[in-house]
Amino acid sequence: MTAVPVVIVGAGPTGLTAATLLAQHGVECLVLERWESIYPQPRAVALDDEVHRILARLGLRDEFAAISRPHLGLRLLDRDMRVLAEFRRDVAQGRHGYPQGSMFDQPELETILRRNLQRYAAVTLRGGVEVTGLTQDAQGVRVDVTDTTTGERDSIRAGYVLGCDGANSLARASIGATMHDLGFTQRWLVVDVATEADLDQWEGVHQLSDPARAGTYMRIGKTRYRWEFQLIPGETADDYRDMARLHPLISRWTGDIPVAELEVIRVAEYTFRAQLADRWRDRRVFLLGDAAHLTPPFIGQGMCAGLRDAMNLAWKLAGVLHRILPETVLDTYEIERKQHARAMIKLAKFIGTAMTAGGELGSVIRRAVAPRLHLVPGLTDLATDSRTPPLHRSDLVVRPRLRRGLAGWLCPNAIVDGDRRLDDVAAGRFAIVTSLEPTAALRADIERRGAVLIRVRPGSELHRWLVAGAARAAVVRPDGTVLRADRRLLPRTIEAVPRTATRAA
Known part of the structure; x- marks a missing residue:
């Protein structure tokens, strides 16, 4: 065996x-x-x-x-393809060095x-x-x-x-x-189309909030496009394998492009579940x-x-x-x-419920509320920020119960050495990110434990990150998650790194 x-x-x-x-x-x-x-x-x-x-x-x-x-972010559209709200994302480089x-x-x-x-x-x-x-x-x-x-x-x-x-x-x-079951089940039609024609659409995700049939459009490649439409009770994907029935659904985006120039890659039914x-x-x-x-x-x-x-x-x-x-x-x-x-x-x-539910009443509410969402302080940042929640407290996420701090969050993959980012320097090992100069004893302990010491410069991205988290030192795990953060660089900070824990890397 x-x-x-x-x-x-x-x-x-x-x-x-x-x-x-x-x-x-x-x-x-x-x-x-x-x-x-x-x-x-x-x-x-x-x-x-x-x-x-x-x-x-x-x-x-x-x-x-x-x-x-x-992709540029998200646009919320009404049934007449009017833009109700737009949330743009940074397509250059975010905190991790990627769109x-x-x-x-x-x-x-x-x-x-x-x-x-x-x-x-x-x-x-x-x-x-x-x-x-x-x-x-x-x-x-x-x-x-x-x-x-x-x-x-x-x-x-x-x-x-x-x-x-x-x-x-x-x-x-x-x-x-x-x-x-977490209480969400919807049947959707998923359509993938290839075409050399230019659809001349905004390069982001389009969410169609049509009470008759919610839909989503996005460009996924140079010549590839995807549409998703909520199925009405009694409908199946087989009802739309014929382009004569499919085309009216996608024509809001394809416009005058001849049907012969649209190659259907796939028509399938998916049940979206939570x-x-x-x-x-x-x-x-x-x-x-x-x-x-x-x-x-x-x-x-x-x-x-x-x-x-x-x-x-x-x-x-x-x-x-x-x-x-x-x-x-x-x-x-x-x-x-x-x-x-x-x-x-x-x-x-x-998000799915807010954009697709409520029928005609929901449509009326979205038309009234969506254009004013940008006036709500912080909402645009919330809608566009790609950062996800911190990890739950565990033996490898040491977080005080009365304050959240940086523990459990993903450390930014910021530039730390020339053009090298944190992940390049850490190379799959534990890292000590600090704005302080460690004592000789602490530096020796860091080396014994196989961790990488990353000193951050005042005003740098990681320095600002530490300050925002009320910390001056953080232990970053091999997966980029902060194990613990402290206001000072202490022996207990270094002791959070298991000895020789990264030898395999």
Whole structure:
């Protein structure tokens, strides 16, 4: 029986990201995927700069930039295509060095993720293999698989299993976890079109608040466009596979472009849901991505949440496997990520309801209120800010109960050395970010613990970040999250870094 430290079930963006991060930490893993090749249909189309930062950590900074395009933000339109409100994002560089929002084609993203994975000898990707069972004992997990072509059965021995196997997750069923409905279900038509013609539309997301049929439009590539329309009871996607019926829905954006110049790539029905698994781990099996949570698409966070899961868990699991972190750190994964995912799902529900619900009355309210939203102090910043909530308090997020501070937040990926940013300097290790000069004893302790010392200059972005958080020193984890922050650089600050915790990197 083949034995491997980590088996990853599913080779979508979440599974491929987890595998790459583990390989960067020197962990051998096997990725099992039921399909022989990349699923060709586009699904996810948007990500923010926090997740763009993760892709850069994988080594895909330039390759993702080549297949993506920044988007300007969000426009709220009424049924007559009049702009009710507009929220613009920074398309140059946000706090992490990337556009605050980017559009892309998921098959293209998966292509570069797979190609990048080939750089790591520690990872094996097997397609055409369906996982049929997971059985745990004290020493590991037996993974039962079936070859989808020959029907041949086999078993693999794994130290840990990461279930990145989607909404119908076998991994979730194997640990007895169930999805809890968070009270949002809508049926939508999803349409992807390719054309060489220029639609001459605003380069952002258009949200159509039409009480008869809500809709969304966005450009996702040089020649690729997506529309989503809420389905009326009794309708299905089959009703719109004929261009004669589909064209009236998209013609508000395509205008006089001949139908012959519009190539329909896909017409599909999706049920947008808000769901969260009641537990994300049982001993050696973890759930990531859609196996653990489903987010309505209104804020473009569905795929993003899965990549955040992988980023959170990979360095902890690597530390445990290398015997340099206690296994108890794995308990922090669900504590931190579950509450964050819940917050993003609630936000997506709120935005979706505000933009699409209420029928004619809702339309009247939006026409009256939306044009005045920019007058509400701070609302525009709230609507355009790509920053997501801090992680919940855990053994790896040390936050005082009476003040929030910087702990749990993602540290900005600011320039710290010439043209190098924090992630380039830290290189997957713990970092001590401080505006103070450490004593010789503290400096020696930082070196012993394998951490990176980053001194920030007065007036620099990180210095302003520390001041805003009422801190002068912060411990930043390998995933960029602040473990703790203090008003002084103290021995207890440095002691928050596990000794040799980053040796594997």
